[in-house]
Amino acid sequence: MTKITPSIPKGSRDFNAETLYKRQFILNTIQATYELFGFEPIETPTMEKLDILTGKYGEEGDKLLFKVLNSGDYLAKANAEAIDARNSAKATRSISEKGLRYDLTVPFARYVAQHRNDITFPFKRYQMQPVWRADRPQKGRYREFYQCDADVIGTNSLIAEFEFLQIYDHVFRKLGIRGYEIKLNNRKILAGIAEAIGTSEKFTDLTVAIDKLDKVGVEGVQKELANRGFDPTQQDAISQILGITGCNEDRLKAIEALIGDTEIGQQGIAEMRELLELLEAVTVNKDKIGVDITLARGLTYYTGTIFEVKVPESGIGSISGGGRYDDLTSMFGLNDVSGVGISFGLDRIYDVMEILSLWPERLKRRSPTKILVTYMDDAVKSNVIDFMEKLRFNGINAEMYLEKTKLGKQFKYANDKGIPIVVVIGSEEVSKGKFQMKFMESGQQQELEPAYIINALKRL
């Protein structure tokens, strides 16, 4: 074996204990909330067939898929023409049949279609797994990152949307994220706008243009619309809609006045009103939820309510998003099944909590160990071992220092690892029947009976 400088692929990360405990806190919070609302877990394989993945994320998405080389003599079955012409794009599918999961939505749709006969509908599932994208890595953007999805599929009920808004309230309250904002819209309202101004065929152009309002302002959107072939009257109508302000109900009224003649627009407004009305019955903080008709969400499969969550003061992009889709599983042959889902980005939430210093004190630890027991004298080794066993049988995370060495080194070890308590057991302590227990942070030290130490730690 030649010596290799140890390093990892760009865009990927090693996680140490301190970071993992924080990530686990976020994952556990989301998971517990999903289960509180009756969502059940599923997991899907890391690799999916490229047949399943390709064409689902647009041309750009296809390029960002990590593709796995076929095993064995893959060139024997390769597309000879493409290989000889050095046409990478054309050759790929002949030497690669599998790719890494790009998101959790397509694998979920595949799962539902594949296992439709074993599933009880409406199916409420959650899934928290890593996904991979060959994006250019940059601050806050990784090539391997976690998504935490939940979906309800098999019902049109708006109670599903309503419960996702409650889930947001639960999760952010438990994480201590106060400054979040939920943007709410409905693709039917956007469709109503397109129809009202006579550009239904340019629905996607419309959503792409108004989606940019945050970045380029009203004038920028006007320019974008002009470039996409909207005439001045249409541009003005859209500007008017973008200028709507006021509380949620005021906004809906103003929109209704403009698009209320279209059936789809009416539907969208009715759905939005029903959703907002449901919220009135519960304690969810309504101030956090704002109707925002500039919200479009890029993904083409959304057909109804759409959500997006940001924490503006963090400077981080959206930490969650989602929406209703009417026909997600039809790509796998299961038609007319409506669903709605949301996705939390673990890594973005982590960044928000880091930037805003929101971690609970108990998570700031580098080691699971509550107590280090010293090893200084072979004459009392069996006493140490006996004490260790008692600690662990009482569920107390404990370490014995593994080598007989100077006490200073053992204390340094505890200090470096952030272990809060050290117990010293020498022959003097054993003959007295009392061990020295030292709290590392305060430096406070006490001589205590072993049973007393165990009882005290059990209560901690």
Add this chain to the structure above:
Amino acid sequence: MTKITPSIPKGSRDFNAETLYKRQFILNTIQATYELFGFEPIETPTMEKLDILTGKYGEEGDKLLFKVLNSGDYLAKANAEAIDARNSAKATRSISEKGLRYDLTVPFARYVAQHRNDITFPFKRYQMQPVWRADRPQKGRYREFYQCDADVIGTNSLIAEFEFLQIYDHVFRKLGIRGYEIKLNNRKILAGIAEAIGTSEKFTDLTVAIDKLDKVGVEGVQKELANRGFDPTQQDAISQILGITGCNEDRLKAIEALIGDTEIGQQGIAEMRELLELLEAVTVNKDKIGVDITLARGLTYYTGTIFEVKVPESGIGSISGGGRYDDLTSMFGLNDVSGVGISFGLDRIYDVMEILSLWPERLKRRSPTKILVTYMDDAVKSNVIDFMEKLRFNGINAEMYLEKTKLGKQFKYANDKGIPIVVVIGSEEVSKGKFQMKFMESGQQQELEPAYIINALKRL
């Protein structure tokens, strides 16, 4: 989008809730035990550079690595000669720089070498992540499966080995696996045997041959030894060693008589004795631990104690293994750091528990939901929603049926999902101030006040 028949790559699996709750039980048990002994978590990326992975698992292992195709125009930078000659093996490295994690040991060695300045030694880490191997799938062998590793690195102390034997005792007790057997050996004893019979240069041949005793018997091993160039005297000496019986100490004595003249053999026997002596001080079930000098463990990096665990009555192969290595990290430029580690195979343990029906009753569930609340009358929808909110604020996993529909359909839903309790709320119930609570298994039904239901469920 064309319609695709939904399926997954061979050797991979979808997991439903029922299976995941069982897998999670095993993972949680192992994780809690590792933390009880002071091991801290790390995670490493799914993809490692092929420079890191290649050459670490033997020629066969290299073939079983899943390799990830480079992004973009990979053929432009490909080895033209190899491509034109359709030499797949030679071309691979020029079109693929990354591979999927094959085990957790090499990434761990890479991690330790890379982060050596941030680590407190002895470093006790655990890691529970999937690994991938392009093996031929068969019963119990998957292409994606979980390993649960723990290692102590940076000490020669046998207390590390001793604690791993305690960990086995804890984990299997908590999982309810009684019929496990731990085989224990020391590679220094094997080296002593090789030296004693004058075949030190054939150490690997010797271990490979005796490793087969279980499968081919003493005569088979003799034949294997003959094929590998051992002369009849050597074969006889080895057969004599393989015939050793008795309790652990008897075995050690018999081995000592045969190889006690070699320094390395003496060392191995001394280490084994020290380890067995440490066990005398604790309550670990010593009957489960047997010295077995036919245990070799294939991996070349082991240098001291080696472990292997089986549950014979299950018919499943080894569910855990491990050992001491003196120089694992030297492949990444960090020399002279001794360590010892074990690895549990989640999927094999799952199979053992399935075969022996060892799952605790509470894991046999298909849904996290404890209570389904019916939805039958819009007039009392707000009462249902209010009750739902109270359930959830009290930490009770609850679902409201999402659509107003026949009660029978709602009960069927609860039944299909294994939800144990259904609460019926109609206008009559609301006016009485008492809801109908039905236990699905017994069919027992009671009229109870909402606050009473919540208190009862909280206590459950």
